Amino acid sequence: MNKSGCLVNKGVFSAAVGANKQIGPRFWRLGLDFEGTAAKVFAGSQPGQFVEIDISQTALPSTEDIPEDLVDVADRKILLRRPFSFCDITVSGDKTSVEILYCVLGPASLRMTTLSKGNSVSIIGPLGNGFYIPDGKKTALLVTGGMGAGPLLHLAKVLKTNHPDIEVIAFVGAKTSAELPFEDLPAKIGTESGPWLAEFNQYQIESIVTTDDGSAGNKDFVTGSLARHLDKSAAGNDTIIYSCGPEAMLAKVAEIANENNIDCQVSMERRMACGIGLCQSCAVECKADEPGETLYKMCCKDGPVFDSKEVIFSL
Ligand SMILES: Cc1cc2nc3c(=O)[nH]c(=O)nc-3n(C[C@H](O)[C@H](O)[C@H](O)COP(=O)(O)OP(=O)(O)OC[C@H]3O[C@@H](n4cnc5c(N)ncnc54)[C@H](O)[C@@H]3O)c2cc1C
Numbered sequence: 001m002n003k004s005g006c007l008v009n010k011g012v013f014s015a016a017v018g019a020n021k022q023i024g025p026r027f028w029r030l031g032l033d034f035e036g037t038a039a040k041v042f043a044g045s046q047p048g049q050f051v052e053i054d055i056s057q058t059a060l061p062s063t064e065d066i067p068e069d070l071v072d073v074a075d076r077k078i079l080l081r082r083p084f085s086f087c088d089i090t091v092s093g094d095k096t097s098v099e100i101l102y103c104v105l106g107p108a109s110l111r112m113t114t115l116s117k118g119n120s121v122s123i124i125g126p127l128g129n130g131f132y133i134p135d136g137k138k139t140a141l142l143v144t145g146g147m148g149a150g151p152l153l154h155l156a157k158v159l160k161t162n163h164p165d166i167e168v169i170a171f172v173g174a175k176t177s178a179e180l181p182f183e184d185l186p187a188k189i190g191t192e193s194g195p196w197l198a199e200f201n202q203y204q205i206e207s208i209v210t211t212d213d214g215s216a217g218n219k220d221f222v223t224g225s226l227a228r229h230l231d232k233s234a235a236g237n238d239t240i241i242y243s244c245g246p247e248a249m250l251a252k253v254a255e256i257a258n259e260n261n262i263d264c265q266v267s268m269e270r271r272m273a274c275g276i277g278l279c280q281s282c283a284v285e286c287k288a289d290e291p292g293e294t295l296y297k298m299c300c301k302d303g304p305v306f307d308s309k310e311v312i313f314s315l
């Protein structure tokens, strides 16, 4: 068993597409169903782990469905698998369903939008190390930026299911309300903590929403809301911060956690090729034991989740 309590072995598996639903202008949720060995393997995977999906055989959408900014890159050949983490895992009998919350950003994610029920895709996974829940924590603060919401939604479910005594609050940030990757957003999202996001609220977790332009929730960066909350509360050793989002945001979250002496785990993102520690394309600079010295760890194998104290963020 590893630090994240993971008992599973990774493998190359065929997944059946159960659903693929558009939930926002550029956001979709893809459901993948597994049976047999794969179902057992994915049933034991942890929030923060990910899969590498092969999209090379998947068709492009029709021309009118290709966003203008992707027209030039749409028909690029997809040579490499792409990494995606899970926003939910459901086990039902001997079947396991994994959901991926994804944003259409380039040729592979564009092709993913044409997957439909009955298709199958090849995936490698589950990969990497997920979020770790240490003993003795009473409060978990989830801090998400943009697409970082996916793995923290999965973590929210695991915390509520397996650790019901831990109080969980979600700090959710995006540039604008249109870039909040959630379905059925209320017409007005207030500046206080509230049941604004159904995806967190289903686990009785309140959220504090911030957008850079103030189009939903607080007009601020999500780290501003986190800092204000910690100024008002008596957080200490029994609190833990979990974060996923852009690296500049993670660096600020790590700084706030450090100033408040709070444990913090961050899910890092790197361009990935192999996903299993062989190609060295996903290096994350980390502090070595000797003061002032650094070493490189592989995001795909040693991460993507790291203790925030060990990472040297590249800004
Ligand atoms: C561990 C991990 C988990 C991820 N989980 C999710 C997820 O749950 N949902 C989701 O939507 N995306 C996730 N991603 C990002 C996802 O892998 C990329 O968006 C996808 O590979 C884009 O492929 P593409 O061909 O559509 O676009 P590309 O043309 O490959 O990329 C589009 C743009 O995004 C940038 N980009 C792509 N991948 C990365 C990366 N890894 N780090 C920094 N910038 C990048 C590129 O530089 C480019 O500007 C994850 C990445 C990692 C490493």
Ligand code: FES
Residues within 6 Å of the ligand: 271, 272, 273, 274, 275, 276, 277, 278, 279, 280, 281, 282, 298, 299, 300, 301
């Ligand atoms: S993606 Fe190849 S070593 Fe990490």
